[in-house]
Amino acid sequence: MKNNKYQAGVIGLSMGHGHCIGYRNHPNCELAAICDVDEARLNANKNEFGVALASTDYRDIVNNPDIDVISIASPDFFHAEHCIAAIRAGKHVLCEKPLTLDLAEAKQIIAEVEKSKVKFMIGQVCRYAPGFALAKRLVDQGAIGELYFVESEYAHNYNSAKGVNNWRVDARREPFIGGGCHAVDLLRWIAGEAYEVSAFANHKCLADWPVNDCTIAIYKFANNVIGKVLVSIGCVRPYTMRSCFYGTEGTIICDNTSPDIKICSKKFMAGRLDFASMPVNIANHNVSAEIADFMKCIINDTPVETSIYEGARTVAAALAAAESAKLGGQPVKIEQL
Numbered sequence: 001m002k003n004n005k006y007q008a009g010v011i012g013l014s015m016g017h018g019h020c021i022g023y024r025n026h027p028n029c030e031l032a033a034i035c036d037v038d039e040a041r042l043n044a045n046k047n048e049f050g051v052a053l054a055s056t057d058y059r060d061i062v063n064n065p066d067i068d069v070i071s072i073a074s075p076d077f078f079h080a081e082h083c084i085a086a087i088r089a090g091k092h093v094l095c096e097k098p099l100t101l102d103l104a105e106a107k108q109i110i111a112e113v114e115k116s117k118v119k120f121m122i123g124q125v126c127r128y129a130p131g132f133a134l135a136k137r138l139v140d141q142g143a144i145g146e147l148y149f150v151e152s153e154y155a156h157n158y159n160s161a162k163g164v165n166n167w168r169v170d171a172r173r174e175p176f177i178g179g180g181c182h183a184v185d186l187l188r189w190i191a192g193e194a195y196e197v198s199a200f201a202n203h204k205c206l207a208d209w210p211v212n213d214c215t216i217a218i219y220k221f222a223n224n225v226i227g228k229v230l231v232s233i234g235c236v237r238p239y240t241m242r243s244c245f246y247g248t249e250g251t252i253i254c255d256n257t258s259p260d261i262k263i264c265s266k267k268f269m270a271g272r273l274d275f276a277s278m279p280v281n282i283a284n285h286n287v288s289a290e291i292a293d294f295m296k297c298i299i300n301d302t303p304v305e306t307s308i309y310e311g312a313r314t315v316a317a318a319l320a321a322a323e324s325a326k327l328g329g330q331p332v333k334i335e336q337l
């Protein structure tokens, strides 16, 4: 704490730029340190935000005793290394999704969090997209009865999202975990835990990429809910995450890029089979709301809902789908963490 404000640092300044804005605008925070290995990007952000500490080495941020909270927005491969160093240095950590690309690393981070007193949040930012948050509230309130089928998709075109130095074009970066974790996490958040999955994949759109570019997975969720996730990283359409929630008393269709969600509910519509439109703000990368929620937990010392375990369970569910696809659709049990 300095000047009565939590001192924040951000590692990785592309997606991390949104984190810088979130801390800068938070009334209890000061953006005090930034890191990126790309000097030009580092300097541009240093000029924009006027931070005292700007370094190309994340250890300068992590080991600085003035820093209280760190966002990690480096490429997925570095999440474990950066998270563990920050936790060991006693910093609260907000890590971008996916937590990790494998479960061994996820478990190492869990062990560090459990040994420490720090707060840890996984940045599953879809939980802060207004349309999805409204859908979750409506389902929880029973507006569509008991869920029986849920679906979500991560439909993207990665030709324009290869990442700096093409880090996403890498066999280790399984798209179903890397991007698909958004859709898997959304369904876990709304429908409950996933136990088993069968998946099929193909590779027709991004021919020069070393990974399958389309995977469809069918999940078994708690309470006998069936779920479907489509992950396509080569589709010819604008990015969105169209998602549907089917209940015994109604249906919700929503996404993260539209100004409304659609609901057909026996309860609200006197039995008519029409969709009503409910307006929502469009904020599909609502990092500021995520940071506000994280800071509330730090300030009030309350549990983080989007916890390390949520991040790890989402990785486990996504990993199992990728494994099933490799086995030609054979059902795979999801490790319960």
Ligand SMILES: NC(=O)c1ccc[n+]([C@@H]2O[C@H](COP(=O)([O-])OP(=O)(O)OC[C@H]3O[C@@H](n4cnc5c(N)ncnc54)[C@H](O)[C@@H]3O)[C@@H](O)[C@H]2O)c1
Pocket: 011, 012, 013, 014, 015, 016, 035, 036, 037, 038, 041, 056, 058, 073, 074, 075, 076, 078, 096, 097, 098, 123, 125, 162, 163, 164, 165, 167, 178, 285
């Ligand atoms: N929540 C979301 O919707 C969302 C969206 C995009 C990306 N992400 C996540 O954010 C992370 C970053 O993705 P991105 O799209 O910003 O990638 P990017 O390639 O656009 O940017 C990565 C940045 O990190 C820097 N960097 C690379 N290695 C580093 C290191 N060792 N130390 C410090 N900086 C380093 C790069 O120079 C670059 O500026 C990934 O984990 C990604 O999955 C999340």
